[in-house]
Amino acid sequence: MGESPAPLYARIKQMIGDQISSGAWPPHHRVPSESELVSQLGFSRMTINRALREMTAEGLLVRMQGVGTFVAEPKGQSALFEVHNIAEEIAARGHRHHCVVVSLLEEQAGSERALALDVREGQQVFHSVIVHYENDIPVQIEDRYVSAAVAPDYLKQDFTRQTPHAYLSEVAPLTQGEHVVEAILAEPAECKLLQIERGEPCLLIRRRTWSGRNTVSSARLLHPGSRHRLEGRFDS
CATH class of the missing domain: 1.10.10.10 (Winged helix-like DNA-binding domain superfamily/Winged helix DNA-binding domain)
Structure with a gap:
């Protein structure tokens, strides 16, 4: 047959x-x-x-x-074991990066945020939400909390010209980073920002960074699964 x-x-x-x-x-x-x-x-x-x-x-x-x-463009990729600037990653692929600042404000740290940033509960922290675009397609929501003690001028920056990662690398050079990776479904508001259908799987990277003994930031980086992949290399 x-x-x-x-x-x-x-x-x-x-x-x-x-x-x-x-x-x-x-x-x-x-x-x-x-x-x-x-x-x-x-x-x-x-x-x-x-x-x-x-x-x-x-x-x-x-x-x-x-x-x-x-x-689609061929999927963008990020290094799994290194902390890179998304604008530089996009430029390295020969593509155009721009971003939209959704919010940039001061908050008091709740218990979860205080633990993540190693500060006292109720202490001042900065919170930014930024959507990054690659060739006009949204590829990442960067939801970041920053220690006000480490980066006191964070709220004064124009993050459409310089990414938070680039700025923080200048004021508090990175010495250590931590990544936790999950597959999740985005919230309705996040789907709207990423211009994706509800129910599309997303890749979430929870990232914390340190400069010496100081915790610099705790970030939640959300990518549509259809537009992003992670790549890592290690030696045995």
Whole structure:
């Protein structure tokens, strides 16, 4: 007996994949909408939707809520065992970085934050939330708490011109870092900032940094799973 034909959704994925691999649909090319693909290909909307969902999960497409579906850039990557500046990582790939400062304010440390930053509960800390973009696509929410004692001028900085990591590296040179990595689902507000559908898996890096004996910052770095990967190397 011969092989059974591929399912319809798999055939659609192959057709779209061929357009991408041939260069006919380059990165950031807008993919026809589900309705347009139904009209062009004659398949059911359910079949088209499954093909697009699977290709998004595989990192080949990016679906931006309320905007459309686009061909993805090859996934950005970060070093797992090193602490790098996201702006430099993006520039090294030959891409354009910019960011939007969502909030930048002073708070009093609650018990969890006090423990993370090794300060007294109720002590002054700084809190910034920044969305980083790669070629106009949001790739990271940086939710960072900073010790006010270590970086007293943090709130005065323009983080659209210099990232928090770059600034903190100047005022409190990094001597040690800690990463904890998790796979999570983003909160609705985070999905909106990242322009992703609810339910898309995300990669979360919890990062703490030290300068000498001083804890400098505690950051929560959230990436859409379809747009990011981590890479590490170690010697035995």
